[in-house]
Amino acid sequence: MPEKIQTIHYVNQFFGGLGGEDQAGVAPQWYDGPKGPGQLIAGMAPDIEIIGTIVAGDNYMAENLDAAVAEIVGLIEAKRTVAADFKPKLLLAGPAFNAGRYGMACAAVCQAVQARLGIHAATALHEENPAVEIYRRPVTIVRASSDVMGMRDAATNMARVGLKLVAGAAIVPTEDNTISHGLRQNYFADAPGAQRAIDMLLRKVSGATPETEYAMPVFGRVPPAPAVKNMAQATLALVTSGGIVPRGNPDRIESANASKFGAYSLQGLDRLSGETHQSVHGGYDPTYANEDPNRVLPLDVMRDLEREGRIGKLSETYYATVGNATSVERAQRYGQNIAAELVNVGVQAVILTST
Amino acid sequence: MGLPTAHICSIVPISKTVGANRIIPSIAIPHPLGDPDKSPDEEKAIRRRLVEQALAALGTDISDQHVFDEPISSD
Numbered sequence: 391m392p393e394k395i396q397t398i399h400y401v402n403q404f405f406g407g408l409g410g411e412d413q414a415g416v417a418p419q420w421y422d423g424p425k426g427p428g429q430l431i432a433g434m435a436p437d438i439e440i441i442g443t444i445v446a447g448d449n450y451m452a453e454n455l456d457a458a459v460a461e462i463v464g465l466i467e468a469k470r471t472v473a474a475d476f477k478p479k480l481l482l483a484g485p486a487f488n489a490g491r492y493g494m495a496c497a498a499v500c501q502a503v504q505a506r507l508g509i510h511a512a513t514a515l516h517e518e519n520p521a522v523e524i525y526r527r528p529v530t531i532v533r534a535s536s537d538v539m540g541m542r543d544a545a546t547n548m549a550r551v552g553l554k555l556v557a558g559a560a561i562v563p564t565e566d567n568t569i570s571h572g573l574r575q576n577y578f579a580d581a582p583g584a585q586r587a588i589d590m591l592l593r594k595v596s597g598a599t600p601e602t603e604y605a606m607p608v609f610g611r612v613p614p615a616p617a618v619k620n621m622a623q624a625t626l627a628l629v630t631s632g633g634i635v636p637r638g639n640p641d642r643i644e645s646a647n648a649s650k651f652g653a654y655s656l657q658g659l660d661r662l663s664g665e666t667h668q669s670v671h672g673g674y675d676p677t678y679a680n681e682d683p684n685r686v687l688p689l690d691v692m693r694d695l696e697r698e699g700r701i702g703k704l705s706e707t708y709y710a711t712v713g714n715a716t717s718v719e720r721a722q723r724y725g726q727n728i729a730a731e732l733v734n735v736g737v738q739a740v741i742l743t744s745t
Numbered sequence: 746m747g748l749p750t751a752h753i754c755s756i757v758p759i760s761k762t763v764g765a766n767r768i769i770p771s772i773a774i775p776h777p778l779g780d781p782d783k784s785p786d787e788e789k790a791i792r793r794r795l796v797e798q799a800l801a802a803l804g805t806d807i808s809d810q811h812v813f814d815e816p817i818s819s820d
Binding site for chain 2: 695743
């Protein structure tokens with residue numbers, strides 16, 4: 391009989407049987423053997439041996455997550471040093487469904503034990519659990535229902551996926567019902583792309599629904615902001631994804647897949663020129679933008695409008711990045727950060743230019 | 746609340762896809778706010794028209810994505 395996989399299970403005070411909100415402040419504690427959902431896992435996954443259960447209160451974890459997670463890592467390390475046969479290969483956390491505090495704790499514990507202790511880890515969360523957005527990249531998250539009604543499915547699948555991780559098998563989100571890490575992975579396909587495309591087309595023609603190999607990103611929608619009431623008193627800012635930066639590219643913004651945005655002063659400038667500014671965008675011929683950067687960032691016109699009193703004033707800082715093969719996730723982050731800075735300095739409206 | 750933003754861009758379908766609300770179509774990808782074939786004065790007038798279009802967009806309440814491509818009256 392093959393050796394069972396030593397597994398640690400993490401649960402909150404409720405699933406650990408300590409109590410409800412009145413026990414939400416308890417510090418992490420170790421219990422030998424399975425507890426609560428761990429008993430379900432042990433019963434359904436004969437290859438798993440739950441050697442211990444760590445139970446911690448939701449509030450204790452949420453109030454100081456980093457320190458609490460470090461405590462749990464320390465707890466496991468301490469066990470390791472006292473018992474020679476203590477060799478956990480896997481940690482399972484939850485399922486935490488759509489519970490916010492619990493979900494964050496589960497995902498953070500998973501991330502910590504895999505990074506610091508070299509133990510494989512998986513949790514099970516509902517896709518709308520706030521921990522998903524934060525931890526989906528580093529942590530393997532099995533899809534769970536929004537509440538405890540889906541306990542059996544989530545716990546079973548979490549155990550199965552955990553065993554696959556230990557075995558070094560690839561986790562395929564569509565087959566394993568996990569949340570995608572958002573990473574692309576190379577693999578050998580059975581047939582070349584042309585053939586797969588024709589197959590897909592034929593399936594479509596025959597009335598079936600072909601499954602895409604590369605799902606398009608989902609773009610968020612925001613309701614339009616209210617109009618500017620009094621333009622003659624408003625402060626406007628210029629922002630561009632067209633890669634217009636001060637000559638020499640002081641922040642070394644990349645010409646593709648930019649990892650940052652820059653904030654640059656317009657103070658004392660009446661217009662941009664090829665001597666002061668340049669384009670570092672790698673996705674279009676920069677000849678015209680380098681000749682006259684106002685063709686991408688219209689500073690000359692904005693100064694005219696400022697002088698004429700058509701706008702209140704132009705913010706003295708403009709923001710730039712390169713929108714060339716930049717991921718949606720990054721672009722969103724840059725947008726949010728730029729917007730926060732603009733609001734901070736009292737900007738009321740933005741002109742964003744893209745090439 | 747939000748910060749009203751006018752997106753002056755060369756490829757309107759992309760702007761629509763990513764969710765911009767106030768969209769102003771521009772001249773061309775390598776020179777959205779200019780035209781190197783025109784004289785400097787003509788070129789600046791083109792740029793001015795586009796920025797004024799953006800100001801008009803920022804001054805207009807909308808309930809959904811809108812492409813501001815109607816010619817605006819010059820005063």
